[in-house]
Amino acid sequence: MPHRVFDPVQIRCPMLGGPVTFGYCREVADGLPCHKALVCFERQFPVEAYFHKVLMPETFERCFNTPSGCRYEKILATLKDAQGAAGAHPPEPLAPPPDQPPDKPADDPADDPAGAAPAAPAPRTR
DSSP, X not given: OOTTTTTTOEEEOTTTSSEEEHHHHHTTBTTBOOTTXXXXXXXXXXXXXXXXXXXXXXXXXXXXXXXXXXXXXXXXXXXXXXXXXXXXXXXXXXXXXXXXXXXXXXXXXXXXXXXXXXXXXXXXXO
């Protein structure tokens, strides 16, 4: 079986949202297959058997059997790495103004003994 025999097979990619060929998915991740290629092409041809023939066992494991984490976990890991690289710390919560008790919201009408309505917001300027 030639190495590129299935390259023209096309599917709709669930990650990109459009049509892609197997040739693209076969080497999209720095020359390695997309981690979803087994699922996406399983109805088109014997994709798992193909990859077992053309990849080393260690490469197959790394591409398809290593948990990649969900999108949320990847975002959190990226943020954590960025914070560590910048030496950043999570922001401190804002303290209430000195004349305001910490357990009441800032614009509580109950604080105004006359019961006056709060002032209208300032007009927008362009």
